[in-house]
Amino acid sequence: MGKARTLMSCSACGQQVGQWVGRCPGCGAWGTMEQRSPATASVPVALQTLRHEAGGEPRASTGIPGIDRVLGGGLVPATVALLAGEPGIGKSTLLLQLVANLSAAGLPCLLASGEESRDQVANRARRLGIPGERVAFASGRELGPLMDAARAERPFLLAVDSIQSLRDTAAGQVPGGPAQVRGCTDALVGLAKTEGIAVILAGHVTKDGDVAGPRTLEHAVDVVLTFDGEPRSGLRMLSGGKNRFGAEGEVAWFEMGSDGLHEIDPRAMLRTGEGEPGSATALPRLGRRALAVEVQALVVPTEGPARRQATGLEQGRFQLVAAVLDRAGRIPLARAELFGATSGGVRIDDPACDLALAAALASAASGVPPPPRSAFVGELGLTGRVHPGAGMGGRLAAATAAGLTTVFCAGEPGPMPDGLRAVPVGHVAEALEWAGFAAHSRAKRDRVA
CATH class of the missing domain: 2.20.28 (Rubrerythrin, domain 2)
Incomplete structure (x- = not known):
């Protein structure tokens, strides 16, 4: 034994x-x-019942409508949220503004930073126009003193910047390693649940865009928020992933300025090149809303190895759509370098945007712009067949809000808003007849058959 x-x-x-x-x-x-x-x-173990209050979960407004929407209506007490983003994207600025808003509303907050000193955080607050006396600060390098400070102050929110810089000196592991990150997160989750303190942890991401650290980090928290965007454009996007207190996939847009982050309506920034060859309008669902987003493509003939490069689009999906166009659409793309991008740096992973990407590639290859004030919705199969996208009601509403008049889509989308007409298509060649390729003859034969 x-x-x-x-x-x-x-x-x-x-x-x-x-x-x-x-x-x-x-x-x-x-x-x-x-x-x-x-x-x-x-x-x-003390046994308890699941009796709940009739009014539902209490929530506190962050003072920023977009963040409240992503969180599901506000910040729930004792929530543990992970805010993940690339270095320099603005996580520290977002946390500071969030803490300042809650403190101004009468909810005490504690900001702990292990990456910046008190003077550095104070200088950022001065640049953002935030009164420094509103924000309580503590060093976020060591877990023990931070836990003691949180228990002594009992704030509504504890913001930690970042979880990778926090270390438990009583443990023997390397600071910032998976074991340290797991242990510190577990301790902070226990603090949140026993003391009723909401905790937001800023976290790093890997070069592939995944949350850095052990996978258990995402399982341990209640909410996973991703903060990304194009640093050079100033456009930022806060998207909700896992959310135990609201809908997943909600998105809010911000613009980074000299005085901090400001929530914006991104519609004007997401459609900039309408009427030009190589651009087409997609209607992706980003969270519970749909938006009109411009998809751009560039086709460059080459005699050497052909490159395929996409920004803001799934690389595998981009290559699949190009292959379908070459084979089923009879558009010569095999001996050409292909580049794809989205306007404003928005990341799109909605399969129903396949048809818009195909339209952009066909337009770039032919030099003919898509029909004016039009959008494309549909998922492409390997045979070139166009499959309908989910949530057409919201997509059509987004098309109307963007001033569009025509939507190419699979089948009949249902009731159409005033001023908007649908062009039903069953094959990718039907949707691209305006590009002038001979492949549309195949679509005509399919319709006859």
Whole structure:
């Protein structure tokens, strides 16, 4: 029989670790770790009911309507949210403005930064026009003192910038490593749930755009927010992923200026080249809303190896649409370098934008712009067939709001808004007859058949 494994358990909160530590990583108490066998390491569990208040979940407005919408209506007490983004995208600025708004509304907040000193954060607040006395600051380098400060102050919100810079000196792992990140996150989640303090953790992303650190980081938090955009344009996009308190996929747009982030209506910035060859309008669903977004393409003939490069579009989807056009649409793209992009740096992963991307590529290859004030909605199959997109009601409303008059789509989309007409198509060649390629003869044969 194997040797019985022993555990170290905190006598105050029941936190279990595999080796002795002087300070409990769960509650922060000193000298409470005791050796126990697995059979006796557990603590009694207090049973409770699921009785709830009739009014629903209490929420606090952040003072920024876009953030409230992404969160599902505001910030729920004891929420743990992860704000992930690339370096320099504006996470620290967003956190500072969020903390300042909540503090001004009478909700005390604590901002902890392990990447910047107090003077650096104070200078940013001065540039943004935020009164420094509104914001309470604490060093975010060491977990223990931060937990003590949060328990002593009991703020409504604890903002940590960033979780990768936080370290538990009682643990033996390398600061910023997966084990440290996991342990610090677990301690902060325990703090939020036991003390009722909302916690927002700024997090890094990898070069592939994924959240840095162990995958358990995303599982442990209640909300995952992604903050990205094109740094050179100033356009930023806050999108909600996992959300236990609201709908997933909601999006808010901001513009970075000298005085901070300002929420904007992105419609004017997402359609800039209408009427030019190589541009077509898509109607993607971004969250619960749909928007008219310009998709751009460039086709350059080459004698060497052909490149395929996309910005703001899924690379695999871009290559698939190009292959379908070459084979099923009879548009010669195999010996050409292809480049695709979205206006404003918006990232699109909606399959119903395939037809708009195909229209942009066909327009760039032929030099003929798409029909004026038109949009394209549909997912392309490998045979060139166009499949309908979900949520056509919202897409048609977005087309009307953008001043469009024609929508190329698969089948009949249902009731049409005033001033908007639908052009039903079943094959990609039908939707691209305006480009002048001979492939439309195949579409005519299909209709006859």
